[in-house]
Amino acid sequence: MPVNSLGDLRAGRLAGARQLKLACGLTEFPSEILELADTLEVLDLSGNRLTSLPPELSRLRHLRILFCSGNPFTVLPEVLGECPRLEMVGFKSSRLHTVPPAALPPQLRWLILTDNAIDALPASIGRCSGLQKLMLAGNRLSTLPDEMAACAGLELLRIAANRLTVLPPWLFDLPRLAWLAYAGNPFCASVEMPRLGGDAAIRIPFADLSLGERLGEGASGVIHRAAWRGDGERRQVAVKLFKGSMTSDGLPSHEMAACLEAGSHASLIPVLGRLEGAGQVGEGLVMALIDQAFESLAGPPSLASCTRDIYPDGAAFTVDAVLRIATGIAAAAAHLHGRGILHGDLYAHNILHAGEGRALLGDFGAASFFAPEDERTASALQRIEVRAFACLLDELVARCEVPSPTSLKLQALASLQRRCADPQPSSRPLFAEVEAELARIAALPSRFS
Template sequence: MTSTLEQLRAGKLAGTQRLALACGLTEFPREIFDLSDTLEILDLSGNALSSLPDDLPRLTNLHTIFCSNNQFTELPEILGQCTQLSMVGFKANRIRKVSGASLPPKLRWLILTDNQVETLPPEIGNCTRLQKLMLAGNQLRTLPVELAACSRLELIRLAANQLAELPVWVASLPRLSWLAYAGNPFNERLEADAMTDTPVAHIPWQELDLQHRLGEGASGVIHRAEHRATYPAVHGDNRPVAVKLFKGVVTSDGLPHCEMAACIAAGAHPNLIPVLGKVKDHPTGIHGLVMELIDPQLRNLAGPPSLASCTRDIYDLDTRFDLASALSVAQGIASAARHLHQQGIMHGDLYAHNILHGAQGHALMGDFGAASFYAADDQALAPALQRLEVRAFGCLLEELIERCNVQASAQSSIAMLASLKDRCLSEQAGDRPLFGEIVNTLSALRDSHLNAPTSA
């Protein structure tokens, strides 16, 4: 909840732990220091700030700061002196310079999306607690080799930069599970080829009647729509569809046109949302996709990570699965991931919050905003990237197992599922199975469970 400067100056916010001010600030309000005994989260996004005060460390309990959509040209070095600061968000500024002095010692989550950063300091290798690194939409040409020392890194966003190559050590980071790198020079040919080689229908804008909004994400807005049949006698009645209209700006994950390319190139699979075509001739030139309308009974498996959980999804407290449903979800998503990998696509965001599920464990994987292409025949890089995504699947398995109602008769099945989970989560990437083996293992487990005799 956003507070007002007047409330702050009147002392009405005493004792608050979280403060958000968006009121055209050009200077840091000194009254914030009146909250130094309690303030933990400070959000100054949406102002006109270009600096922070030298005595910011007086906020001794501050662990999270957001200064997105301001006018910073460098990441303030004073941040590095804030001993409890673990989350730093400076999205959509004008930042070019990031010095080693600006990195707090307890940094877990760094957001520099949509800036002009050209290099990262080698001192980033000292951030041994770093788990989440958001760098999409910058001007990076290389990554410092010292970043390889950040062994706790689980999520990296590198899309829409100027990288000439993806360093081989990135895919071997022991805990890396979610990676996005589309929209870089080293990957342009693969992305162009994917669009050229994948036939897709072009659906004229005038044939679509947009209705109510179904949802909105970082890259676009999804509407329910009716696709009017051009030749009713041949095609029948109007068809209900979903239309995603892209915003056309860089997101935390990457570029909308890369997402669209991956959605189209993914092709058909029972556990992916079918793409029916591209929007043609939108009056303002907006890109869009027409997709099959999904059963409204399907729900997201979980919510996205919180500030506290950092990289792990948040489930409703009452979320529980029977073993058959858990196995069905796991097998369906593993099968979809295997299919994507066969097409040379890494989903990049294999998370429960991007999975829709319904009765009997039917599951659909969506949101290709972090998807990246790779050469499926690259004998070195392809399996490394595939095993990286296998670790993300291991996290999903762990979450399903934790929420599984297991009868005594199914203990052996859950033990085998836990063993598979452990292999997927191995910090030795080469020890992780590929999705072909995972699908076979889960199919056998599911068949065994469904065919097991029930107790009287």
Template structure:
């Protein structure tokens, strides 16, 4: 029996998590029979345009996903659920967000790929908010009341209509992961970056795709053989999907990858695919040795903004210093080229047992549009580095007091007091030297 049939037969009593994706147009009333246990409800991929007026009967609900439906308004009835902390309504047709829909427990709000032009000032009352994902809407501004959301760590406003970033944004003490590419405020920089960083065109006919290596929100990566001449090279090919992601636009990602240039802590880009039979856009990149693996997994529903590491993950101090310096140096290089990575996380870092690391995934990368804001934007990314360093130190066999001090400086609640990546890199080199001595 499928899940809907089991639900209607009364066979799901005691369920804490329920997923229903079967073209539904009306809310199954049998869901209310799970009210005393249901915590996570996923109704994505249906044809809902509303929720029942008594939706608040689901008094234990913590997480609700309603992506890829037909809502034109964020349902006000969500506000009836006192424990609802994660709301996901990606890829609907939402134009209006009523204040009544916002819950005091809200930590994670996903409204990506809708038609929203304005958010209510009451969003600032959601002081537990940590993640706010708004890419692909029609916003020109954010409510200034968000300055009260001092726990906000991740903000996605790419592919909207912003002509400037608000001043108050730089006063948020915990903001660490910011993506704003694809807005009028940085369109010129994206275009100029591609002009100033020409990249070789690689004919599709010279590539032979092999096994798939991975798939992300923005594209699919394959291992491939590249034969530009008599000599053949093993490479990685990323074909972009062309659709909006939760972080932004694939074209913005490609512009950032091309403009990043060469660095030991980045994956080298060989060229841009030319003459694809379906006009797909893509990049040809260096093939990463299979000994490299992800440093951690992405955040879970419970961890919200923190990556999830394998339970037995441990690092020596030497490995921590190597990883930290490699990533700080890569970030220093990117900011020197006017690029904010926007997603500096362990799950976007590949590493091997020797501590060599590569920072990947430029899906949230943004060009620094205002040189006067360059250091302020960099210090936001430094806070992301502080989170990474904290995670590494927590799993370090012999944590170092000086390294802990650096982490605390990078995490300073007054962003102006944080060091820049140049200083961070220099400090880490000095600490590596002392560790060897």
């Protein structure tokens, strides 16, 4: 969204605007914004110096999305709860320590409170029955209110880097929860600590690398092409340099640990080693450089889609390609679960694919560790991720080039998808069973005779 001019707003040149973004060091809410009450739907005031919002904000009766990240608020404004259509609220890195019960709009779908100092959530969050996405990483929460058990629509939950002493039992019963990140809390410290050092990882001196072009950037770091002079040979690799700050998913140090602990698998991007001696450049990983034929399976969710990925127009897959993608990702997830790692972000936008269904799962920014020997908790966590797989399978099947009702494979895939999406989490299969079922489906004839 382009940045607008405060001068244009005050001169009336933005009359009728549906979106408004102001980033000009504001210390007070410009009253002229209220003149857009008949049209304004999206308001972005991030990166200013606001500490409060006026009671008149509720006059913006069409306002659906409000971003105020990076402002020095200490209390989430109660007027938010009076905005009749407000469904997405973002106050990341805003020094918040208090969330009043009245501040949460009942129609809320997406709440971003990452990187603040919040030590408690109000019980009123349980009234947000349509809440789908809740971002709470990097706060001071020691508990979550039991009333959140009523948030039956919750699909994505980020609670990493808090002070939680236990995962609440009701969390495992949420019918739609699919993407969970909880690393960096006291309750999982005993599982994490042995893995965070990465002592067994190969160390690659920064001096042996020549950084090249930037290949991409995510929430936790920047990826460069690089030339590695190792063992007398020169090879092209990819280097991820971590930013070292809190992300929407959690701490980059936990992402690095998960990448190193993931081990080798045909459907994971190979990690070659940990960067050493990088100095001010910071921490990093050296990874295999992926063939340029690979591209992202989809784009990340939009403001409108909330939790579902955005595929290119006309994206289509053969049944066999869908089977190969699904089989590769299910096998990768089963491999990770066997090593006590929950990926936490099993999404199409974190999958690279190339021709005929070859697929690689990447981005461990939301990964969390668990103890496989704690079978009850381990299986419950794994079944949450199985629902994420169900969402992926649903998207792929919907874009299948052979929508014929006589396709045995397509019918079987749809049946498996429904099982993986079962609203009763304990009824979902684990990934070992999913793998076996995918193998059975692959052996079916394409159509009824």
